[in-house]
Amino acid sequence: MMKNYKAIGKIGEGTFSEVVKMQNLRDGNYYACKQMKQHFESIDQVNNLREIQALRHLNPHPNILTLHEVVFDRKSGSLALICELMDMNIYELIRGRRHPLSEKKIMHYMYQLCKSLDHMHRNGIFHRDVKPENILIKQDVLKLGDFGSCRSIYSKQPYTEYISTRWYRAPECLLTDGFYTYKMDLWSAGCVLYEMASLQPLFPGANELDQISRIHDVIGTPTGKTITKFKRSRAMSFDFTFKKGSGIPLLTASLSPQCLSLLHAMVAYDPDERITAHQALQHPYFQEQRAAEKQAPARPRRKASALCPKRPVAPELLSNNWQPAQEGSKQKQPLKQEEDHPRRHGPAYVMALPKLKLSGVTKQPSYSSPALQSVFAPGTTRKVPVLRPPKCVGPNQKTDTQKDIQPNLRQYRRPTVERRGGGY
Incomplete structure (x- = not known):
């Protein structure tokens, strides 16, 4: 099929793959091909690939990358994911800029990011x-x-300790043996x-200890209750010398109080006090x-979306009165890069995408809260929609948003091993 x-x-x-811009010779459209470096021995091994399971389960959604085809060559053991082609990633958008994005643009992007997370x-x-x-x-x-690197919320803790790029790693990921949640x-x-x-x-930490130190310099050391929770x-x-914290640097004085309120709610030290994605969407910042x-005209629904079951939402979550959350959930390790396996012979073909495996019960445990129920409705049945590749995708069109201007702000070197170039 790659022909x-x-x-x-x-x-x-990246560590496990490379991304190449491809043109489909049949329709002339452009796509991003994520070629896995790992070699696969069987269809079952491909079916168990977490990324395929997740994209199959989450598509279609306007803020989730669309997976068009999965191409597995049994003879060579190679696997390629054919995805929609995007213009750039957030890191490329802000790299080299002299002036930050406007708050209206930031609001627009953050609202869509919260929608994808929700x-x-x-x-x-x-x-x-999650990183730029x-x-x-x-x-x-x-x-x-x-x-x-995604995981099912219903899988059993502890999860992998060393996960996510260091600068964007939450305190619970740094201070516990894999006991963290979707927060x-x-x-x-x-x-x-x-x-x-x-x-x-x-928080541009040079290592894990420096990462925690930088978090404490800004936010302050956690309360005794949070430390006790992490120690369990x-x-x-571990014990920390008390720090009050300098507060989040106000490098952009033009940010509104609502924006700073949302930011503080997202980087709450204790995950039980951290806002959820659904609550973030109800925050005054996104009014x-x-x-x-609401004013936008209704868009025609894609046929595939009719196969997605509607999930009930707690009435409290539909309110415009935003309040901090107290809830949590659970997960495990990233895909390991394996040694090359003996190659099997056979034709290349497009394989059927697998169903997402959600282990254990279908009811998500929730933390106690006087005013908030769990985001995930108990007893909900989840049927995985059949992914149908669309007949036509618009050609790649570069935007004019990236600026080649030398920055005058202090620059940091990002971690070489963890920082992945490009986007797809």
Whole structure:
């Protein structure tokens, strides 16, 4: 099937894959091909790939990257994911800018990011690697991509300790032996919000100890209750010298109080006090976005969306009166890069996408809260929609939003091992 595509140029490369811009020779449209470096021995091994399961389960959604085809060559053991082609990622958008994005633009992008997180969490998945490189943009539409590290919310703790790029890693990921929840995605989203507003990372730690130190310098040391909670899930003991914290640097004085309120709610130290994606969508900061959505004409629904079951939402979550959350959930490790396996012979073909495996019960445990029920409705049955590749996708059109201007702000070197170039 790869004979139907022509390679145009390399977009980026990560630890487990490289992304190449491809043109479909049948329809002339452009796509992003994520070629896995790992070799696969069987269809079952491909079916168990977490990224395919997640994209199958989450599509279609306007803020989730669309997966068009999965191409597996049994003879060579190679696997390629054919995805929609985006213009750039957030890191490329803000790199080299002299002035930050306007708050209206930041609001527009953050609203879409929260929508993608809300959809993902409601479907029992959390990302674990939300960062500017994995947030993609095309013509002002934002989509979350790279689900290689995602986990099911219903899988059993503890999860992998070393997950997500360090600068966007939540305290519970740094201070416990894998006892963290989907709330880690909101911490990462808060770090992305600050980076878009200031053009600088909020917590650019050189290592894990430095990462925690930088968090404490800004937010302050956690309360005794939070420390006790973290110690229960950590083999080693730790104690911190008290720090009040300087507060989040106001490098962009033009940010509204509502924006700063949302930012503080996203980077709350204790995950039980951190806002959820659904609550973030109800935050006063997004009042203009919600009003614009109501006034927008109804769009025709895609046929595939009719197969997505509607999930009931707690009435409290539909209120416009925003309040901090107290709830949580659970997950496990990223895809490991394996050694090359003996290659099997056989034809290349497009494989059927697998169903998402949600282990255990279908009821998500929730933390106690006087005013908030769990986001995930108990007893909900989840039927995975059949993914149908669309007949036509618009050609890639570069936007004129990226500026080649030398920055005058202080620049940081990002971690070489964890920082992935490009986007798809």
